[in-house]
Amino acid sequence: MFWHNFKYTLKVVLRDHALIFWTFAFPLILATFFSLAFSNITASEKLGLIDIAVVDNDAWRNDEVFRKAFETLSDEASEDRLFRIQYVSKTEAEQLLADDEISGYLLLERSWFSPQRKALIEFLAPPPADVPPVIFTAKSDINSTILKSVVETVAEQASIIETVIETDPAKLANLAYAHAANLVDQSSTHLDYVMIEYYTLIAMICIYGGIIGMVAVNQLLANMSMSGQRIAVSPARKSTLVLAALCASYIIQLVAVALLFVYLIFVLHVDFGANLPLIILLALIGSLSGLALGVFLAATVKATATTKIGLILAIAMFGCFLAGMMGITMKYLVDTNLPLLNRLNPANLITDGLYALYYYDTFDRYWGNIITLVIISGVMIAISVYALRKEQYDRL
Amino acid sequence: MPNKTTTTTKPKSATTAAKTSPNLASKSASKSAAKLATASNVIEVCRLTKTYKNPKNHQTLKAVNDLSFDVREGEILGLLGPNGSGKSTTINCLLSLLKFDKGTIKIFGETMSPSAYNLKRQIGVVFQEVAVFEELRAQDNIDFFCGLYVKDKAERAKCVDTAIKLVGLEDFRKFYPKQLSGGLLRRLNIACGIAHKPKLIFLDEPTVAVDPQSRQHILDNIETLRKRGATVVYTTHYMEEVEQLCDRIIILDKGKIIASGTNSELKKLVKNKPVKQVAGPTLNDVFLELTGKELRD
Ligand SMILES: Nc1ncnc2c1ncn2[C@@H]1O[C@H](COP(=O)(O)OP(=O)(O)OP(=O)(O)O)[C@@H](O)[C@H]1O
Numbered sequence: 001m002f003w004h005n006f007k008y009t010l011k012v013v014l015r016d017h018a019l020i021f022w023t024f025a026f027p028l029i030l031a032t033f034f035s036l037a038f039s040n041i042t043a044s045e046k047l048g049l050i051d052i053a054v055v056d057n058d059a060w061r062n063d064e065v066f067r068k069a070f071e072t073l074s075d076e077a078s079e080d081r082l083f084r085i086q087y088v089s090k091t092e093a094e095q096l097l098a099d100d101e102i103s104g105y106l107l108l109e110r111s112w113f114s115p116q117r118k119a120l121i122e123f124l125a126p127p128p129a130d131v132p133p134v135i136f137t138a139k140s141d142i143n144s145t146i147l148k149s150v151v152e153t154v155a156e157q158a159s160i161i162e163t164v165i166e167t168d169p170a171k172l173a174n175l176a177y178a179h180a181a182n183l184v185d186q187s188s189t190h191l192d193y194v195m196i197e198y199y200t201l202i203a204m205i206c207i208y209g210g211i212i213g214m215v216a217v218n219q220l221l222a223n224m225s226m227s228g229q230r231i232a233v234s235p236a237r238k239s240t241l242v243l244a245a246l247c248a249s250y251i252i253q254l255v256a257v258a259l260l261f262v263y264l265i266f267v268l269h270v271d272f273g274a275n276l277p278l279i280i281l282l283a284l285i286g287s288l289s290g291l292a293l294g295v296f297l298a299a300t301v302k303a304t305a306t307t308k309i310g311l312i313l314a315i316a317m318f319g320c321f322l323a324g325m326m327g328i329t330m331k332y333l334v335d336t337n338l339p340l341l342n343r344l345n346p347a348n349l350i351t352d353g354l355y356a357l358y359y360y361d362t363f364d365r366y367w368g369n370i371i372t373l374v375i376i377s378g379v380m381i382a383i384s385v386y387a388l389r390k391e392q393y394d395r396l
Numbered sequence: 397m398p399n400k401t402t403t404t405t406k407p408k409s410a411t412t413a414a415k416t417s418p419n420l421a422s423k424s425a426s427k428s429a430a431k432l433a434t435a436s437n438v439i440e441v442c443r444l445t446k447t448y449k450n451p452k453n454h455q456t457l458k459a460v461n462d463l464s465f466d467v468r469e470g471e472i473l474g475l476l477g478p479n480g481s482g483k484s485t486t487i488n489c490l491l492s493l494l495k496f497d498k499g500t501i502k503i504f505g506e507t508m509s510p511s512a513y514n515l516k517r518q519i520g521v522v523f524q525e526v527a528v529f530e531e532l533r534a535q536d537n538i539d540f541f542c543g544l545y546v547k548d549k550a551e552r553a554k555c556v557d558t559a560i561k562l563v564g565l566e567d568f569r570k571f572y573p574k575q576l577s578g579g580l581l582r583r584l585n586i587a588c589g590i591a592h593k594p595k596l597i598f599l600d601e602p603t604v605a606v607d608p609q610s611r612q613h614i615l616d617n618i619e620t621l622r623k624r625g626a627t628v629v630y631t632t633h634y635m636e637e638v639e640q641l642c643d644r645i646i647i648l649d650k651g652k653i654i655a656s657g658t659n660s661e662l663k664k665l666v667k668n669k670p671v672k673q674v675a676g677p678t679l680n681d682v683f684l685e686l687t688g689k690e691l692r693d
C-alpha cells in the first residue's frame with residue numbers, strides 16, 4: 001500500500017502543472033529576476049553607515065593597529081566608509097548605547113602596542129590567550145555583529161602584526177592600513193544585501209514545497225476531497241497512505257531545492273560559504289518545515305486545494321518579505337522591533353541560518369535557527385496528526 | 397436553508413403519504429420477504445438518525461430521521477427521493493463516513509465501523525460527485541483505486557481490465573479525465589468504484605447529466621454486476637431507471653421512508669389518478685403523489 005500510493009503521489013504531483021510551476025519554475029524565475037535587477041548595483045551601494053563610539057583612553061591612543069583600522073573604516077572621504085565614530089568617555093559611551101544612538105562601543109582595556117605590552121611580548125611569546133584584547137558592548141543586531149566581526153578580525157590580525165613588528169616596527173602603519181582596506185573589501189562583498197535576498201529564495205522554495213505535501217495529503221482526506229471519500233471507504237489504512245504521500249512529496253521538494261541551489265551556485269554564482277553538510281542539513285530541515293505547514297493546512301483548514309495553495313504562497317511570500325527578500329532593511333526592522341515575529345517565521349529562520357553559516361565562525365545562531373525550525377515543524381505535525389486521526393465526520 | 401421552512405408546513409400529499417406509509421411499509425416488507433425468503437440480509441439498518449448542525453446559526457436539520465430498512469443479498473434496491481431527502485447522507489452513514497446520532501448499521505451481519513476493514517474490502521462505492529484524479533489517465537485512475545483493495549499486481553491488472561471492458565472505456569484507457577465526455581467520465585467514475593469486484597455496491601446517482609445512450613449503458617452495467625452476484629443499492633431521482641432496474645424501491649422524503657415495495661406494489665398506492673392516464677399510473681405519478689409537488693433545494 002505504501003509503495004502503491006508513493007508511486008501514484010509522484011505521478012499525480014508531477015502531472016500537476018500549477019504545482020510544478022510554483023515549486024520548480026517560480027523560484028528559478030525569481031532568482032534570475034534578482035540577478036538581472038542587481039547586476040548593476042555597484043559595490044559602493046552597501047549598508048548605511050553604522051554609528052559606533054570609541055572610548056578615547058590611553059590604550060586606544062597607544063594602539064596603532066586598532067586606531068588605524070577604525071580611522072580607515074570611518075574615513076569620510078572613502079567610498080568604503082563603514083562606521084561613523086564618536087570618540088567619547090566610557091560613561092558617555094554607555095549613555096549613547098542606552099539611548100540607542102550607537103550600535104556599540106569599543107573599549108580597549110590595554111593597547112596591543114603599548115610599551116608595557118611590547119616588553120611583555122619580549123618575555124612571553126605568544127601573548128597570553130586568556131586576556132581578551134578588547135571589550136565592547138552592543139545589542140545583538142546585525143550592525144553590532146558587523147562591529148564585532150571587524151573587531152575580532154583586527155585583533156586577530158594585530159597578533160600577526162605584532163610578530164612582524166618585532167623585526168620591523170616601521171611596517172606597522174602600512175600593514176594596519178592594508179589590513180583595514182582588506183576589511184572594507186570583505187565587508188563590501190559580505191554585506192552585499194543581494195546575498196541575503198538569494199538566501200530568502202532558498203527559504204521561499206523550502207516553504208513553497210509544502211504545497212506538494214498539502215496537495216498530496218488533501219486528496220487523501222474524506223472531509224477535504226472526493227478522492228478522499230473514495231479512499232476512506234476502502235480498507236487502506238490512512239496512516240500508511242499519508243506517510244507515503246509525505247515521503248513522495250518530501251523527495252520532490254528536495255529535488256526542487258537542490259535544483260535552485262545548483263542554479264544559484266553555478267549559474268548566478270551566489271556564495272553560500274563552505275560548510276556544505278550544514279547547508280544541506282538546513283535545507284532538509286527547512287523543507288521539513290514547509291512540508292509540515294503543508295500537512296497542517298491540508299488536515300486542519302476546510303477549504304479547496306486551490307485556496308490552500310494560495311494560503312501557502314501568501315505565507316511564504318510574506319515570511320520571505322519579513323526575512324529580507326525585498327530588501328534587507330525589512331529584516332533589520334523586524335529583527336529589532338518585532339524579534340518574536342521573525343523568530344517564529346520559518347522563512348526567516350532558514351534565511352538567517354544560511355546567513356549565520358556564512359558570516360559567523362560560531363554555530364550558535366545556526367543551531368538556534370535549526371532547533372526553532374524543528375520545534376515549529378513538530379508542533380504543526382503534532383496538530384496535523386491529531387486532526388488526521390479522525391475517521392468519521394459530522395459533515396462532508 | 398430553504399428546507400427549514402418546508403419541513404414545518406407539510407403539503408397535503410405528503411400528509412397522506414405519511415398516513416399510508418406505516419401499513420404500506422410493513423405490508424410490502426412482508427410480501428417481498430416472502431418472495432426472497434431464502435436470501436439473507438446484506439445490510440440491516442435500524443432506526444438510523446442523523447442531524448446536521450449548522451455552526452453559524454445553531455440550527456439543526458434532521459437529514460435522516462429514524463430510518464430502518466434491510467437490503468437482501470443479490471437484489472438491487474432503489475433509494476428514491478427528491479433533492480435533499482437524505483439519500484447521500486444515508487449512504488455516507490452506512491459507509492461510516494459520517495457520524496450519526498442514533499441507530500445501528502450492520503453489513504454482512506457485522507457492525508459497520510471506520511476500522512471494519514474486512515467489510516470495507518467487500519464494498520464498492522460510486523459517489524454522486526465524480527471522484528477521479530485529473531492528473532491520472534483513465535486506466536491509472538482505476539488502477540489506483542483498485543490498488544487500495546487488491547494488492548497483487550497480476551490480479552489487479554485483470555480487475556482493471558475487466559472494469560474497463562465493463563464500462564466500455566477500452567478506447568480511452570490513456571485518456572485523462574479532462575479529455576472524456578460527461579458520459580465517459582461517469583463511466584470512469586463507476587469503473588473506479590467497482591473494479592475490485594465488490595459484493596456490495598453503492599451507487600449514488602451515477603447517471604446524473606448523461607445522455608440516454610450512456611445512461612442505458614450504465615444501467616446495463618449495473619445489471620451485469622448484479623448477475624455476477626453483487627448486491628446493489630442505487631439512488632436516483634429518475635423514475636424510469638428505478639422502474640427498469642430495481643427489485644425493490646424505498647421512497648425517502650425529508651429523511652423518512654414514506655413508502656417501500658416493489659414497482660407494482662408502489663403503483664397500487666396512487667389514489668388520485670390523472671384523468672388522461674390510460675395505462676395506469678407510472679412510477680413518476682407515485683413519486684409525485686407521495687412526495688408532493690413543492691420544489692426542493
Ligand atoms: N454537509 C452538510 N451540512 C449541512 N447540511 C447538509 C450537508 N449535507 C447535506 N445536508 C442537508 O441534508 C439533507 C439531505 O442531503 P442529502 O445530500 O443526503 O440529500 P440527497 O437525497 O442526496 O439529495 P440529492 O438528490 O440532491 O443528492 C439536505 O437538506 C441537505 O441540505
Ligand SMILES: [Mg+2]
Nearest residue numbers: 483484485524
Ligand atoms: Mg445526493
